[in-house]
Amino acid sequence: MLKQRVITAVVMLLVLLPALFAPMAWPFALLMLAMAGAAAWEWGRLNGASSATAVGMGVVTAAACGVALWAGWVHVGPSVAWWLAFVVWVLGGALALKVGVGSWPNLPRVARWLIGMAAIWTAWLALSSAKAAGINFLLSIFCLVWVADIAAYFGGKTFGRRKLAPAISPGKSWEGVWSGMVGVQALAWAWIWADQHWQLPSLDSASLFTVLLERLGAPGLVLALVFLSAMSVVGDLVESLVKRSAGAKDSSNLLPGHGGVLDRVDALLPVFPIAMALSTLGNF
Template sequence: MLKDRVLTAIALLVGLLAAVFLLPASVWLVLCAVLCGAAAWEWGALARFERGLRVSTAVAFAAASAFLGWSAGLGSGELGGAAAVVPLYVFSALFWIFVVPMWLRGKWALSNPMLASLVGFVVLVPTALAMMQLRTMGPGVLLGTMAVVWVADIAAYFSGRAFGRHKLAPAISPGKTWEGAAGGVLAVLAFGFGVLAMRGAEFEGGAPVIAGVLLAWTAVSIVGDLFESLLKRQAGLKDSGNILPGHGGILDRIDSLTSTLPLVALGAVWLAR
């Protein structure tokens, strides 16, 4: 299992780097749309859709993300039309910051196909659009955004194993601990300040504002992870899929990204005004 996990992780990283640095914007847009469709197929399993509805959801989400991305100019490598997708980013931000914490507290279920489809759209389509937009701003912007989440996940895992004593959300994800979360926060702070120091970058408000942003970033990534864990538990599934040996499905790999990428893309559009 560990060998499969490591080999898959290496293959995914190599494939991601090749795609981010080598693909033209139009092909990257199509790839993001396809990934959105594949994630929507797995979302259908979490929502317990019948096969026909799973297929139509996957096709609809892929088509929607491709159409919206192209309409916003993200298929041409231009940033001029990125503001056109801001309303979706705003809906995503409101969902993750206000709705999901209540969802986790109440352990709500995807009770009907209409609700499940709407929630899936808010979770997945803005994520695909954010991947298109952030890559248009530069490969390093997208990879750096993802790297923050990866650092948080890896540090939380090892900190939790080494020091974990107090459960973070035992009814949702028994393996997560407050000590692991704290380790993730510390690692992200070290990573973020380290990158800024190497680049000689300055940020309005100084270190306290940067620390606050990184702390919020990590917290939102944990919320995204817990949200998918709750849905998997309710659906009676260990993983969202089995397409990635040792890692499960696509949703298992992007759960924390669905909650963070749209918020970063929204912030990028706002700062660029």
């Protein structure tokens, strides 16, 4: 299993890195478009869609991403999309976690399909727009999610006592969540120091952390990071809820040793559009 995970990870990096460091935005956008289509296909399968319908959902989602790419929204992503995603993820995510695993299937299947496709499309647009803003900006958001997850894992293993959502994800604890938040705070201030002393913005762009510090000040940055860390947990829990409702361990087997695309991007789905929304605050 470990060998399979490593091989898959290496292959993914070999595909991702050239697109990530390409001077133009479209190679990364196209790669993410393919992943969005795969994620929508997985979402359909987890939510009672037939094989043909699930494929259709993937095609429609990828096509919607392609239309946005053709329209130039990657370079000037509509801020209304970020704020709409902000509201939907906060209110909808809280409601989904409150009603629990048993109530999710009571929502009409078509409604569940559309919710997932909309979330995936908005996350794709936010990812692509972040890449257009600059690699430093994009990577800072990726690393925020990764560090929140890693710090939460080790913090939960070491200090975990109180379960966060035992019916949805038995392994998660409140101590893990707090550890993730502490890890993100440390990452952000270290990255800001690097932005200032290594002059990273002059090479490419400012990081999300520097942008938020400039627009919200230090107290606002701290609160924004706590919120983004919490939303990464919400994204993870929502996908876990859907999988448990479907009786599935992984979203698919597309990534051998890693599960499916949704298993790898669940925490990114709310964080990217919300990060983009917060980064526009100074523009109002």
